[in-house]
Amino acid sequence: MGVEAKLSHTAALILRAISAGYIYGFSVMEMTGLPSGTVYPAMRRLERDGLIQSKWEAETIANAEQRPPRKYYKVTRTGKTTLEASLKRYPLLEKMIPQTEVEHV
Amino acid sequence: MNRLLIRVYMLELYCASLIVPEGSRTEWLKEWKAELWHIASLPANEAAASFVRGAFQDACVLRSDLRRMGPGRSHALHSSPVVCLLSLLLAGLASLGLAFLLPGTRTALLPSPYRDARALVVVSRDGMSRSQSANISFGEFRYWQSAAQGVFSGLAFYQIERKQLHAGHGAEVEVSVARASGNLLSVLLGSGFPISAGGTGADSRVVLSDAVWRRYFQADPHVAGRVVFLMGEKVTIAGVAKPDVWRLPGQAEVWLLESDSRMNTLTPQTTGFVVARIQPALTRNVSEDNWHMVVPQKDGSVAGFKCISVKHYAREPFAHFAFAILLALLALPATTSLPLGEYPYNPRQQSLSLRLRRWFFFAAKLALVLPVVCFASLDVAQAFSDTQSVQLFVTFVSALAALRWMLHDQRRRCPVCLQMLRNPVHVGQPSRNFLAWNGTELICVVGHGFLHVPEMPTSWFSTQRWLYLDASWRSIFRPQEMARSA
Numbered sequence: 001m002g003v004e005a006k007l008s009h010t011a012a013l014i015l016r017a018i019s020a021g022y023i024y025g026f027s028v029m030e031m032t033g034l035p036s037g038t039v040y041p042a043m044r045r046l047e048r049d050g051l052i053q054s055k056w057e058a059e060t061i062a063n064a065e066q067r068p069p070r071k072y073y074k075v076t077r078t079g080k081t082t083l084e085a086s087l088k089r090y091p092l093l094e095k096m097i098p099q100t101e102v103e104h105v
Numbered sequence: 106m107n108r109l110l111i112r113v114y115m116l117e118l119y120c121a122s123l124i125v126p127e128g129s130r131t132e133w134l135k136e137w138k139a140e141l142w143h144i145a146s147l148p149a150n151e152a153a154a155s156f157v158r159g160a161f162q163d164a165c166v167l168r169s170d171l172r173r174m175g176p177g178r179s180h181a182l183h184s185s186p187v188v189c190l191l192s193l194l195l196a197g198l199a200s201l202g203l204a205f206l207l208p209g210t211r212t213a214l215l216p217s218p219y220r221d222a223r224a225l226v227v228v229s230r231d232g233m234s235r236s237q238s239a240n241i242s243f244g245e246f247r248y249w250q251s252a253a254q255g256v257f258s259g260l261a262f263y264q265i266e267r268k269q270l271h272a273g274h275g276a277e278v279e280v281s282v283a284r285a286s287g288n289l290l291s292v293l294l295g296s297g298f299p300i301s302a303g304g305t306g307a308d309s310r311v312v313l314s315d316a317v318w319r320r321y322f323q324a325d326p327h328v329a330g331r332v333v334f335l336m337g338e339k340v341t342i343a344g345v346a347k348p349d350v351w352r353l354p355g356q357a358e359v360w361l362l363e364s365d366s367r368m369n370t371l372t373p374q375t376t377g378f379v380v381a382r383i384q385p386a387l388t389r390n391v392s393e394d395n396w397h398m399v400v401p402q403k404d405g406s407v408a409g410f411k412c413i414s415v416k417h418y419a420r421e422p423f424a425h426f427a428f429a430i431l432l433a434l435l436a437l438p439a440t441t442s443l444p445l446g447e448y449p450y451n452p453r454q455q456s457l458s459l460r461l462r463r464w465f466f467f468a469a470k471l472a473l474v475l476p477v478v479c480f481a482s483l484d485v486a487q488a489f490s491d492t493q494s495v496q497l498f499v500t501f502v503s504a505l506a507a508l509r510w511m512l513h514d515q516r517r518r519c520p521v522c523l524q525m526l527r528n529p530v531h532v533g534q535p536s537r538n539f540l541a542w543n544g545t546e547l548i549c550v551v552g553h554g555f556l557h558v559p560e561m562p563t564s565w566f567s568t569q570r571w572l573y574l575d576a577s578w579r580s581i582f583r584p585q586e587m588a589r590s591a
Binding site: 024029036069 | 138144159161
């Protein structure tokens with residue numbers, strides 16, 4: 001697939017972070033150290049290419065915690081395949097962001 | 106974090122959201138606000154400040170991304186058959202509107218202001234009927250007045266001259282004057298001329314054109330009866346003619362209707378135009394608009410004259426248009442191939458109504474293209490002195506181009522949805538033209554089929570071929586395109 005070959009290091013880093021369980025935009029920023037002006041556009045493009053998908057968390061959860069609902073991201077099946085290919089290309093990504101227990105919403 | 110600071114950050118986010126296109130703005134702002142709420146709960150203020158700064162960058166990127174996705178929508182609009190017909194209709198209306206604004210073309214479009222215009226003729230010497238210059242002598246006019254009463258019920262003579270008009274306010278202007286015999290208006294029977302100016306009188310009278318009346322007499326409603334100096338002589342203004350009332354050869358801004366005694370001062374060699382009314386009995390059972398007149402001369406020879414109906418003059422631009430279109434139709438096969446391609450009959454995908462719709466679209470394009478060419482060529486020709494030749498040339502060239510475009514456009518459309526075919530791909534190699542397929546493939550984005558256009562026509566693939574795709578192919582096409590065409 002063409003997307004696999006075109007994935008930049010930054011995009012692969014963000015995809016890896018989301019895959020590792022950092023599912024909110026700000027948590028991806030914290031994990032990768034990238035600024036918001038880089039992370040959000042990149043996530044939007046990953047979503048456009050079908051590698052991740054976004055969802056709004058349930059209003060009931062947010063209301064119970066007295067905060068606004070957050071948008072969270074998940075890696076799609078295509079995204080996982082692409083990430084596997086990218087990890088071969090950028091092997092250090094796995095060491096930079098180790099797989100954690102997936103954050104639940 | 107300070108509440109005031111949070112409000113400042115929220116305001117910044119709101120400002121950034123204005124960069125985002127309206128359709129995506131609400132969700133974009135909601136996500137950034139939610140994230141800011143979480144960052145605000147952190148002790149470090151710098152994180153929130155840098156986070157909000159990134160919002161502007163994200164908004165700009167999102168805007169440019171959405172704009173880049175725009176061409177898909179604009180292409181859908183561009184390829185729509187309805188948009189194609191509407192564009193032609195607009196072009197036709199625009200050229201028609203321009204034709205009404207230009208004085209030269211407006212007279213061709215408006216109905217004739219003269220009663221029984223077919224019987225009203227302009228007499229000209231043989232071979233000079235196309236000329237705008239005067240070619241009848243005053244002596245000939247006088248002879249016909251006395252000798253041709255059985256043919257003409259009325260005859261009038263006029264000359265076009267540039268003369269000084271003294272409007273009465275100290276200003277002297279040069280105008281184009283039609284110096285005519287007193288019966289000119291009664292021969293014309295024009296509804297746009299003032300009634301008081303009709304008939305023959307002992308004094309010379311002048312009729313002003315609407316433009317002169319407005320420009321030099323400030324549209325004075327009491328101008329009739331005023332005395333002005335024309336060519337250094339006193340004349341009385343009989344009235345004002347309506348716009349576009351003059352359809353005879355020569356440009357006239359003022360009509361000077363001379364008395365018989367003053368007309369007789371002209372030498373027999375003075376040349377001018379002769380306009381006449383043919384006896385009703387002679388035109389009743391004749392369909393032609395041109396008559397030939399033979400007049401014996403004093404030396405025993407005969408001279409030939411053409412009597413061309415004013416109605417014929419009015420129809421002339423359209424006759425030229427029809428001739429140029431005929432030439433363009435004859436030239437068309439030499440410039441492009443006429444077949445639209447091979448479209449195999451497929452009752453499942455192309456019902457009779459769909460096939461008829463395709464031909465109706467073709468006919469509608471033709472019906473809209475021709476007026477565009479007609480009015481546009483009339484408009485362009487007005488910019489040149491030789492309007493007839495320019496109109497013929499422009500009509501021929503533009504009609505040929507328009508007909509070629511029509512055929513090309515029809516060939517490049519899907520026969521089912523009439524959308525333009527997209528994604529042209531060259532397949533094959535020119536060196537293998539006689540052994541394998543070499544040409545261009547186009548696809549209907551809705552999924553109705555493929556068009557194969559051979560690069561070089563061969564005996565086994567002479568023209569473009571359409572290949573219908575069945576329903577099993579639908580899954581690979583974009584649902585929004587399919588929905589748009591439905």
